[in-house]
Amino acid sequence: MTTPRFTALVVGLAAAGTALAVRLVANDYLFSAGYTVLQFVVLASAWNILGGFTGYVNFGSAAFFALGVYSSVVLNNLFPAPVALCVAAGTAVAALVGLGMGYLTLRLRGVFFAIATLAFAQVLLTFVVNWDFVGGARGAYLVLRHGPPPGFRSNAQWLFAVMALMAAGSLALARWVQTSTMGRGLAAIRDDEVAAECAGVPTLRLKLASTALSGGLMGMAGATFPYFLLYVEPGGVFSLSYAVNSIAMPLIGGMHSWAGPLLGALLLGIAQQVLQVTVSADWNLFLVGALLVVFVTVAPEGIVGWARRRRPSEAPP
Amino acid sequence: MSEPLLVARGVTRRFGGFLALDQVDLSVSAGERVGLIGPNGSGKSTLVNCIAGTLRHGAGSIRFDGRDVGGLAPHRRVRLGIARSFQIPRPFASMTVRENLLVPLSYADGSRPRRDRAALADEAMAILRQVGLEAKADRRSGELTQVDMRKLELARAVAARPKLLVSDEAMAGLSSSEMDDIIGILLEMKGRGIAVVLIEHIMRAVVRFSERIAVLVAGRKVADGAPETVLRHPEVERAYLGQ
Numbered sequence: 001m002t003t004p005r006f007t008a009l010v011v012g013l014a015a016a017g018t019a020l021a022v023r024l025v026a027n028d029y030l031f032s033a034g035y036t037v038l039q040f041v042v043l044a045s046a047w048n049i050l051g052g053f054t055g056y057v058n059f060g061s062a063a064f065f066a067l068g069v070y071s072s073v074v075l076n077n078l079f080p081a082p083v084a085l086c087v088a089a090g091t092a093v094a095a096l097v098g099l100g101m102g103y104l105t106l107r108l109r110g111v112f113f114a115i116a117t118l119a120f121a122q123v124l125l126t127f128v129v130n131w132d133f134v135g136g137a138r139g140a141y142l143v144l145r146h147g148p149p150p151g152f153r154s155n156a157q158w159l160f161a162v163m164a165l166m167a168a169g170s171l172a173l174a175r176w177v178q179t180s181t182m183g184r185g186l187a188a189i190r191d192d193e194v195a196a197e198c199a200g201v202p203t204l205r206l207k208l209a210s211t212a213l214s215g216g217l218m219g220m221a222g223a224t225f226p227y228f229l230l231y232v233e234p235g236g237v238f239s240l241s242y243a244v245n246s247i248a249m250p251l252i253g254g255m256h257s258w259a260g261p262l263l264g265a266l267l268l269g270i271a272q273q274v275l276q277v278t279v280s281a282d283w284n285l286f287l288v289g290a291l292l293v294v295f296v297t298v299a300p301e302g303i304v305g306w307a308r309r310r311r312p313s314e315a316p317p
Numbered sequence: 318m319s320e321p322l323l324v325a326r327g328v329t330r331r332f333g334g335f336l337a338l339d340q341v342d343l344s345v346s347a348g349e350r351v352g353l354i355g356p357n358g359s360g361k362s363t364l365v366n367c368i369a370g371t372l373r374h375g376a377g378s379i380r381f382d383g384r385d386v387g388g389l390a391p392h393r394r395v396r397l398g399i400a401r402s403f404q405i406p407r408p409f410a411s412m413t414v415r416e417n418l419l420v421p422l423s424y425a426d427g428s429r430p431r432r433d434r435a436a437l438a439d440e441a442m443a444i445l446r447q448v449g450l451e452a453k454a455d456r457r458s459g460e461l462t463q464v465d466m467r468k469l470e471l472a473r474a475v476a477a478r479p480k481l482l483v484s485d486e487a488m489a490g491l492s493s494s495e496m497d498d499i500i501g502i503l504l505e506m507k508g509r510g511i512a513v514v515l516i517e518h519i520m521r522a523v524v525r526f527s528e529r530i531a532v533l534v535a536g537r538k539v540a541d542g543a544p545e546t547v548l549r550h551p552e553v554e555r556a557y558l559g560q
Binding site for chain 1 (some may be wrong): 354359369371389390392395396400403407408409410412416419420421423424426464473476477
């Protein structure tokens with residue numbers, strides 16, 4: 001399937017799904033839960049562009065997410081900013097910071113790159129905690145000046161729709177990256193960076209594109225977060241659960257394909273929401289850890305890799 | 318007469334206090350087959366890395382096809398026509414053999430307009446046929462045997478459409494019939510107008526292949542000329558056979 005067709009398909013599905021849900025589902029909780037799951041679809045797809053396609057493990061997802069969150073907070077402190085503007089700003093800021101961080105750290109490989117991203121998240125956290133304009137450690141409130149746009153009965157429904165579109169966009173972008181010439185170059189970098197360079201791949205440029213895209217999408221996911229919670233504070237925004245989940249979801253779903261993060265995010269995200277309601281919120285990360293152990297031992301290439309490997313043996317002789 | 322394809326002049330490279338290359342001159346004409354020999358640690362691989370750009374040289378200059386390439390990143394040099402194979406094969410292990418070739422085919426020739434995927438895949442298959450890997454096109458490259466990995470290294474270098482191929486010990490550890498396969502592939506480069514610099518320890522292969530042999534000893538070039546003269550050179554005999 002060509003990229004424009006696929007994009008039209010996922011965006012169409014997201015729009016149709018949202019329209020149907022708004023019509024049929026009355027319970028606002030389900031929209032909130034759905035928003036959280038879709039947010040993880042975006043984060044996992046974004047992480048996978050750098051982590052799965054390019055082979056650079058980013059432990060700083062929360063930092064890029066936070067860049068989106070605090071871009072919105074800043075804009076809303078200045079004037080009653082519309083959601084679309086905040087999404088654009090959050091994406092741009094996170095993409096630019098991704099580019100800068102990439103430039104500074106991409107010469108590090110493996111564990112060293114991962115540690116640098118972790119450190120970057122801590123630096124940004126410290127910065128936000130001490131920045132009074134965005135509320136510092138106290139956190140920031142966001143006051144909604146308008147109700148949801150016509151056609152939506154509640155704020156949760158409206159944000160769910162926005163997040164569904166962003167998730168569709170992220171999947172389309174991830175799939176485009178994977179299937180394009182760029183994806184082939186990124187895969188070559190992941191397999192062997194020196195050999196890639198010697199095969200004509202402009203490795204630095206591609207890695208920078210990869211960090212910028214990955215960071216930008218994470219910022220995009222964060223931009224609507226203040227509208228969703230109406231109160232954000234650094235401890236929650238920089239929570240370890242974002243970093244862990246955005247790594248665990250592609251790992252469980254499969255890292256070599258755009259479909260992996262989608263499957264992983266749906267599986268883990270929904271399971272976490274169910275656990276949160278039925279058992280307790282504290283079991284979330286336990287579930288992630290347990291599933292990670294299972295998948296790393298049983299299906300190290302994730303659900304997608306496992307399914308691909310099974311297919312030939314299941315084919316009739 | 319116009320300038321040779323590759324002209325390295327006074328190339329010097331230090332690693333800390335160790336002088337790995339000491340003012341090495343090397344020139345290669347278009348389509349020429351040059352053997353580069355020397356004992357272990359004599360600087361052969363360092364010279365390859367400086368020519369390909371994976372290492373920056375210190376003093377001296379490297380000109381290729383009439384322009385100075387000394388400051389260019391490796392991928393830019395590949396696009397100008399310098400391809401290399403690695404001493405220890407470095408396949409893109411998650412890809413199939415065919416996909417390995419699609420990387421240089423899509424990236425290495427910057428001047429060529431982008432062609433459709435079917436044309437690229439055909440071209441990859443044509444190259445694989447020439448090196449005898451067509452039956453394994455859909456295998457994962459990480460699962461190949463040693464000799465097939467060496468062939469893949471060469472095929473991937475050819476897929477970059479080079480004018481110069483630097484082959485870094487493509488035959489180490491192979492049996493003699495496998496070696497003949499590789500030499501056959503390298504000899505075919507002449508037909509494509511590709512100059513080859515062959516770095517090798519196995520003297521039989523070097524003598525059979527080379528029109529000219531250059532000898533590095535301890536970072537200096539001690540001899541350069543026709544194979545029979547070079548091998549009788551006293552310093553070469555001393556380096557290889559001892560006194």
